Amino acid sequence: MKLYNSIGPNPQVVRMFLAELGQELETIEVDLMAGQNRQEEHLKRNPSGQMPALELDDGSFLSEITAICEYLDEKHGTTDLIGKSAEDRAETRMWTRRIDLQIIEPMTTGFRYAEGLEFFKTRMRTIPEAAEGLKLIAQEKILWLDNLMEGKEYICGERFTLADVMLFCFLNFGTTVGQAINPEAKNILNWFEKVKKRPSASA
Ligand SMILES: N[C@@H](CCC(=O)N[C@@H](CS)C(=O)NCC(=O)O)C(=O)O
Numbered sequence: 001m002k003l004y005n006s007i008g009p010n011p012q013v014v015r016m017f018l019a020e021l022g023q024e025l026e027t028i029e030v031d032l033m034a035g036q037n038r039q040e041e042h043l044k045r046n047p048s049g050q051m052p053a054l055e056l057d058d059g060s061f062l063s064e065i066t067a068i069c070e071y072l073d074e075k076h077g078t079t080d081l082i083g084k085s086a087e088d089r090a091e092t093r094m095w096t097r098r099i100d101l102q103i104i105e106p107m108t109t110g111f112r113y114a115e116g117l118e119f120f121k122t123r124m125r126t127i128p129e130a131a132e133g134l135k136l137i138a139q140e141k142i143l144w145l146d147n148l149m150e151g152k153e154y155i156c157g158e159r160f161t162l163a164d165v166m167l168f169c170f171l172n173f174g175t176t177v178g179q180a181i182n183p184e185a186k187n188i189l190n191w192f193e194k195v196k197k198r199p200s201a202s203a
Contacts, residue, residue, distance in 0.1 A: 001025055002055040004045060006032040009108075009173035010065050011052040012203070016165050017069045019200035021076050038123055049123075066096055069162050080159050088159065095155050095163035102141040104170045110134035111177045135179055142171075142185055149187035160198075168195045 003018075003025045005011045018025060030036045030051060038049045045053040046063035054062045054071070062068050073082040083089035112120040113131035120126055145167075149155070155163040171181055171192060181189055195201060 001057060003027045004030050004042070004051065004053040004055065006030045006037065006051040008032060008051060009169045010050070012169045012173075013065045013162075013166050014052050014054070014068055014072075015203040016169060016200045017072060017081065017162060019203040020081055020160075020165065020198075021072060021079065023072070023076060035123070065166070066100065066162070069165075073162075081161055081165075083159075083161070088156070091156050092159075092161045092163055095161070096166055099145075099155075099163055099167050099170075103138050103145070104166065106134040106141070107138035107170060107174055107179055110138060111179065115177050138174075138179065139182055142188060143182060146182075146185035146188045149191060152187075154191070164191075164195055165200075168192065168201065172196075 003011075003014060005015070005027045006029065030042060032051055036042060037046075037051050042053070043049055045055070045061045048063060050063065052063070052065070052068065054068045056062065062071055070082055073079055078084055080088070081092075083092045110131050110133075112124070113126050113128050113134065117126055117128055117131075145155075154160045155167065171188070174180065181192060183189070
């Protein structure tokens, strides 16, 4: 397997997940700033023109970080990161979907339509007037999640999962693009500091 890697929080999720699995992969760098990911060679790997992509041993490609991480976990031998039982896997998928749709999507789209506009306007349709509303939706959902984190070690309770890896990488990204964690989100801030100490956080 080979990982097509670049800067950005999505590739970071896969690298952090791999580090949690204790696994290393051959990595090929794609220059996202130069737009290599939007060129024909990469479109053959991922028709969405985005990063990362995983090349499988049979030469086929996978993209979408949740699909990649689930595949890596299953190939590795099913860990708690996704879940060892049907119930645990369903719980991880429920939370990764909530975090992806309710926090990551509005946060990153808000960024692309505002601070990232010059960079993204030639790569995708942008709606600058939606930017502030999208960022507010992400912040509201972070506070909603903060309430639900009361008394919990990780998003799925005692289990550190893909949901934690995704939320960590994107909240970290948010702090670099003017979407810092609301100081009122005390549970999330404590959780963030705890996750930051894991060796995988610097992957
Ligand atoms: N839903 C996709 C999102 C991928 C994505 O947005 N990747 C970013 C990097 S963090 C990217 O390729 N941005 C550059 C671009 O869109 O041209 C996934 O799960 O992999």
